Amino acid sequence: MKRIADSTVRRLSIYLRFLEDFEKRGIATISSDELAARGGTTSAQVRKDLSFFGSFGKRGLGYSVAELSARLRQILGLEREWQVIIIGAGKIGAALAQYHGFAQRGFRIVAVYDSDPAKVGRSVDGLVIRPLSSLPDEAKRQPPDIAVLAVPATAAQEVADMVVKSGIRAILNFAPHQLQVPESVAVKAVNMAMELEGLSFALTNG
Amino acid sequence: MKRIADSTVRRLSIYLRFLEDFEKRGIATISSDELAARGGTTSAQVRKDLSFFGSFGKRGLGYSVAELSARLRQILGLEREWQVIIIGAGKIGAALAQYHGFAQRGFRIVAVYDSDPAKVGRSVDGLVIRPLSSLPDEAKRQPPDIAVLAVPATAAQEVADMVVKSGIRAILNFAPHQLQVPESVAVKAVNMAMELEGLSFALTNG
DNA sequence: GGTAACTTGTGAAGAAATTCACAAGTTCAA
DNA sequence: TTGAACTTGTGAATTTCTTCACAAGTTACC
Numbered sequence: 358m359k360r361i362a363d364s365t366v367r368r369l370s371i372y373l374r375f376l377e378d379f380e381k382r383g384i385a386t387i388s389s390d391e392l393a394a395r396g397g398t399t400s401a402q403v404r405k406d407l408s409f410f411g412s413f414g415k416r417g418l419g420y421s422v423a424e425l426s427a428r429l430r431q432i433l434g435l436e437r438e439w440q441v442i443i444i445g446a447g448k449i450g451a452a453l454a455q456y457h458g459f460a461q462r463g464f465r466i467v468a469v470y471d472s473d474p475a476k477v478g479r480s481v482d483g484l485v486i487r488p489l490s491s492l493p494d495e496a497k498r499q500p501p502d503i504a505v506l507a508v509p510a511t512a513a514q515e516v517a518d519m520v521v522k523s524g525i526r527a528i529l530n531f532a533p534h535q536l537q538v539p540e541s542v543a544v545k546a547v548n549m550a551m552e553l554e555g556l557s558f559a560l561t562n563g
Numbered sequence: 564m565k566r567i568a569d570s571t572v573r574r575l576s577i578y579l580r581f582l583e584d585f586e587k588r589g590i591a592t593i594s595s596d597e598l599a600a601r602g603g604t605t606s607a608q609v610r611k612d613l614s615f616f617g618s619f620g621k622r623g624l625g626y627s628v629a630e631l632s633a634r635l636r637q638i639l640g641l642e643r644e645w646q647v648i649i650i651g652a653g654k655i656g657a658a659l660a661q662y663h664g665f666a667q668r669g670f671r672i673v674a675v676y677d678s679d680p681a682k683v684g685r686s687v688d689g690l691v692i693r694p695l696s697s698l699p700d701e702a703k704r705q706p707p708d709i710a711v712l713a714v715p716a717t718a719a720q721e722v723a724d725m726v727v728k729s730g731i732r733a734i735l736n737f738a739p740h741q742l743q744v745p746e747s748v749a750v751k752a753v754n755m756a757m758e759l760e761g762l763s764f765a766l767t768n769g
Numbered sequence: 770g771g772t773a774a775c776t777t778g779t780g781a782a783g784a785a786a787t788t789c790a791c792a793a794g795t796t797c798a799a
Numbered sequence: 800t801t802g803a804a805c806t807t808g809t810g811a812a813t814t815t816c817t818t819c820a821c822a823a824g825t826t827a828c829c
Contacts, residue, residue: 361764361768362815363761364816366760366761366764367757367761369764370754370756370757370760370761371741371757373760374739374740374741375741388776388777389776389777390776395741396741397741397743398817399818400776400777401817401818401819401820402816402817402818404776404777404778405778405779405816405818408777408778408779412777412778413777414776414777414778415776415777415824415825415826416775416776416777416778416823416824416825417774417775417776417824417825417826418775418776418777418824418825418826419775419776419777432764433760433764433767434764434766434767434768435760435763439763439766441759448658448661448662449662451658452654452655452657452658453755455654456654456655458739458756459755459756462760464759464763503759503762503766526766526769527762527766528762529755529758529759529762533580533664534580535580535581535601535602535603537603541769543761543762543766543769545758545759545762547753547755547758548576549659549664549665549735550576550664550665550668551573551576551577552751552753553645553647553665553668553709553735553751554572554575554576554579554639554641554668555572555576555749556709556733556734556735556749556751557639557640557641557645557669557670558567558572558575558638558639558640559733559749560640560645560708560709560732560733560749561638561639561640562567562640563732563749568785568786570786571786594805594806594807595806595807596806604787605787605788606806606807607787607788607790608786608787610807610808610809611786611787611788611808611809613807613808614807614808614809618807618808619807620806620807620808621794621795621796621806621807622793622794622805622806622807622808623794623796623804623805623806624795624806624807625805625806625807626807
């Protein structure tokens with residue numbers, strides 16, 4: 358299969374969100390044009406994105422909302438539940454643990470870790486914070502799919518190395534630090550400082 | 564001036580972070596190759612990115628760390644302080660308000676708003692939560708530069724409209740909703756669900 | 770059945786971003 | 800002063816991504 362661009366996957370995610378919205382509102386079919394209008398793209402882009410995976414539409418009619426959203430969930434791997442661990446029980450980590458939107462989309466938070474002994478043993482949203490040092494062993498017994506890194510930038514690489522060694526193959530990184538990982542490990546970064554700087558640039562050079 | 568690609572601006576942000584790190588460690592010069600290695604890109608990319616703004620390096624030597632980071636700060640508009648407001652004092656909004664990393668980089672949180680009367684009047688990190696309805700008036704008197712949206716997806720568009728009407732020209736959107744705004748307004752989205760779905764896709768099709 | 774109005778799927782064209790490759794400048798040491 | 804070792808800046812080549820444009824299929828209606 359041809360390599361799928363990152364930008365394409367991001368858009369699929371956006372399309373899926375609209376489709377779920379349409380599904381709730383009982384709309385049965387939708388055209389690439391309507392989908393594009395809401396996603397801030399073009400109908401050709403929508404069709405091209407989908408064409409990488411097959412042809413799901415009907416000429417003259419558009420796409421079945423139910424069918425396309427099911428296919429997108431399948432393509433994105435959202436038919437199964439993913440086991441997620443959060444590392445770092447500070448402000449951000451705790452907020453993430455308490456945010457139930459993830460579970461709704463099939464990302465189940467199964468554990469929270471921290472290296473600070475003062476935090477270990479406390480609870481966040483019903484989950485007891487565990488010592489980070491126990492991660493490798495626990496991951497061996499019950500391998501998590503995704504590790505969310507909510508640790509200070511200075512600790513990020515070290516923690517990432519530990520995560521990778523523990524056999525976890527996907528990382529969502531909130532630390533403002535560019536992680537170095539083997540290419541078999543998928544990393545996505547959520548970097549608020551970078552986004553703010555992007556806005557700063559836009560305001561300055563707009 | 565030629566329009567600068569988003570990806571370029573993001574990389575400038577990354578370069579700047581490394582440069583600041585080098586600055587602290589007292590390293591005086593750095594080559595595009597070293598900068599690239601840490602940023603996960605190539606030296607040609609680094610040089611091309613910088614070339615849009617001028618030539619800051621010395622052949623045979625590389626770049627002066629102090630000079631280049633000063634130039635990047637200037638390019639990114641980080642020499643001044645930006646006034647930021649947070650809308651939504653829920654889990655995410657509160658965590659952001661308490662996260663002091665922003666202030667350190669020149670993004671000063673000046674107010675927190677919420678539309679829930681039960682939350683209005685309480686304090687988050689020393690800031691009293693204000694009623695969202697007062698935003699337009701207060702923005703007139705003291706215009707904020709950036710609005711951070713930490714509201715539910717269902718309210719996001721409405722709040723964004725209000726923000727735009729209040730004259731704010733940059734939005735950092737945490738709500739999982741594609742905002743429709745005039746193109747004079749800069750929007751960056753931080754969409755954790757989308758990133759997780761990107762990881763899901765990578766794990767499924769890797 | 771015929772035709773008007775839609776809409777998809779997709780090669781081809783076009784635009785944009787990245788990488789290549791090398792002339793030209795700098796440093797250092799002998 | 801010369802030469803070796805670096806490194807930048809940038810047109811050109813290449814690759815990647817997006818948009819165009821249209822044949823082909825579908826529906827609705829008379």
